[in-house]
Amino acid sequence: MALVFFTAEDAKEAQRTQRILIITQLATCDVFPEGEIGFFQKIRFLSVRLAVSRSDLMTFGIGLIIRPLRLSVPSLRSLRLKKLMVSIKFTNIQSCEMNMNIDISVVIPAHHEGRLAHPTMMSVFRSAAYAGEKGIKTEILVVMDAPDEKTRAYFSRYEKTEILFETVAFRDLGLTRNFGVAQASGRYVTLLDADNLFGKNWIAGSLAYLESHPGDMIVHPEYHLVFEAENLIWQQMSSDDPRCDIGNLIENNYWDANCTAKRKLMMKYPYEATTATPGFGFEDWHFNCKTLTDGIPHRIVPETVNFLRKKRAGSLLAQSLQTHRIVRPNPLFDPDVLASMMENAVMELLRPPEIDSEVPPEADPEAPSETDGGHRAESVPLPGPERIIPEPDAKPRLPDWLIREWRDIHEIEPQLFPEKWLAEDIFFYEVPTSHIARPYLELCELYGKDVSHVFLVPWLVKGGADLVAINYIRSLANQGLAGEIVVMATCDTDSPWKERLPESTRFIEFGRRYAHLSDEEQEKLLTRVLLQMMPRVIHNVNSELGYKMFVRYGNALADASKLYVSLFCMDMTPEGRSVGYAIMYLSECFDNLSGIFTDNLAYLRKLQETYGFEDRKMAVHYQPAPPVPDLPEKEMSDLKGAKKTHFDILWAGRLDRQKRADILISVAEKCRKLPFRFHVYGSSVLDADICTPAFEAAENITYYGSFNGLPSLPVHQYDVLLYTSQWDGLPNVLLEAISLGLPVVASDVGGISELIRHGETGFLIAPYDNPDLYADCLQKLSDNPPLRAAVARDARKMLVSRHSWDAFHEKVRHIPDYGVPQI
Known part of the structure; x- marks a missing residue:
């Protein structure tokens, strides 16, 4: 018996030149151990006996003939192999490749x-x-x-x-x-x-x-x-x-x-x-x-x-x-x-049928003829596309031959039989028309070439999570750690902060552009584009569509892309139940993620306690604050207002349930007889606005509407920032307030205490919903400008050391597999 090794190229060359092929001949017919063994087991066995690596054996022996060697032996001890070189001239190489008697x-x-x-x-x-x-x-x-x-x-x-x-x-x-x-x-x-x-x-x-x-x-x-x-x-x-x-x-x-x-x-x-x-x-x-x-x-x-x-x-x-x-x-x-293939198919569909010029057209019995004095038209209009494909019958009829075969196969499989009701009413499956094929081509064009990073966001409005996404994008762009960057806004809403993105970033209003598609179709469309384009990184910052995609197709996406998510805090229902993307989706997609980023240590620990996530995938990235301006020492020591007649308190945030503007209203009521004025900025994003009428009714509250980040406000007119959130991560508005020299009074929730150390870098209120504690703290601060100045100064020092852009760039640069390697 013999093993014949050859590749397709070897075979062609041997047939052309009658050159010799190498044959490894086995000295005994007893080749393999007893029992059926598979192909790769045979390869492994032969590689050991012939002292050839398996990879070389597979490469050289791609045309390996195995079937004649299905033999057994009583014992491997009797096995003896010899390597011989045998010269053979092939007059019909194909007869050596396979048994040509089989059709x-x-x-x-x-x-x-x-x-x-x-x-x-x-x-x-x-x-x-x-x-x-x-x-x-x-x-x-x-x-x-x-x-x-x-x-x-x-x-x-x-x-x-x-x-x-x-x-x-x-x-x-x-x-x-x-x-x-x-x-x-x-x-x-x-x-x-x-x-x-x-x-x-x-x-x-x-x-x-x-x-x-x-x-x-x-x-x-x-x-x-x-x-x-x-x-x-x-x-x-x-x-x-x-x-x-x-x-x-x-x-x-x-x-x-x-x-x-x-x-x-x-x-x-x-x-x-x-x-x-x-x-x-x-x-x-x-x-x-x-x-x-x-x-x-x-x-x-x-x-x-x-x-x-x-x-x-x-x-x-x-x-x-x-x-x-x-x-x-x-x-x-x-x-x-x-x-190209879709266009060719359309052109084929529109192509008029070929007409044989040698075959005269069938006469139309109703057309006028020369004998009755009429005139034939010089040309006949070709049928339009709608005539090329006839409309299918409402109920397609099964051909007789199929019914006969269906009946005959009943002898083999009793479940198969063309009962009358079934044959008449059986469902005819047709491949569904795709609603995402054309959007796919459009989205690929918008996506462009050479994309290394894709960010999935619901929108880019005036919020902390939106700013976090922008921070990562800026860091990647500024450090040259990315090729092209694409941002997909997956909700059907405006994104006013898209103007904050680096100029080279490609921003795609996915949710708005494809709002006509169903949720499932949007998911399929975005998944297919990302699978085909294979960006190095897909980073999800609060996009629910992104989470659904990571859960359903994360295994596939992670084959070519590194998947990351940014999380900030648990949300909460009015009844007190914890909710949010982490609870809904994180456990199901965790194994496919390369990393989870938070902006505070408290939430990271909460996730670990709740779900047992391993440390290696989780990281805290303290977000960069706006550049800290140099304030004169005298201004820091006086801190506005030793000579003012009113104590001006700033409240700025979303008018959503999380931020608890109702606590602000209660605090203002407690301070109604004090020389305090509350200046409120913000608008509702997620919840209905129920606070504006109360603002307008309060004598010591002035409501200004929405704002575009704290630096856009006349912060120098205010003495302190009041923050009343019920749950949170480490809110960006606190970083902005401290960078602008404003002392902070904030609820002690989430990761706020990592920035605000009570009496040192600000003031914490616990429990978060006690208006008396807020009012007492504000009154003490109003009477003590030096304390406000000292706290503001120490908070700015922490900001410079931990929340600088240099510190953030360093964190981003050392995320494993996140940035494009620099040459």
């Missing part, structure tokens, strides 16, 4: 089908027998991929037959098919999963179609009849059918894996593995896209039907759907390629 090989991947494989095998025998009547030689090859005991037991009955068996442990349908194709001996290969059924004429019909149509192509049955979990008819169409919209492949697959093609073609386009990266699936969908891109048409064999069992549970397809797998990036989804 077509049926490759059947099996794993956990058990006795469900019995109808499958019976249908294959029936189809092969019909093909045999037409002189077609069929090989049947079952590849059992990590089979369970029931499946192994079922197939054991065929061990002494002509059926070929291989056992592998890929646990991957695509790799199992590839292995079967590599082991097949036929010129053509047809694939069938071990729980589906062939129609009687499939083997013969698909082979006849391929041999009568020159060139490479992949053929599929005209119909699939789906049964068990649901009953439906899927009438497939050829890729060059005018009704076949290539753009639909962005969301849905046009053809099942049940197909027939030349073996060489299947070897050239192997299925992608789906086990290596858990987020990817649908290897047949990817295969279809890739072959189409390379100009390989998918054709339908007329008057053929196969039967697909849709299991209620346990199938690999069901697992893919349940685990939110998605088809991997592929050449078809390159926007230039897809746009």
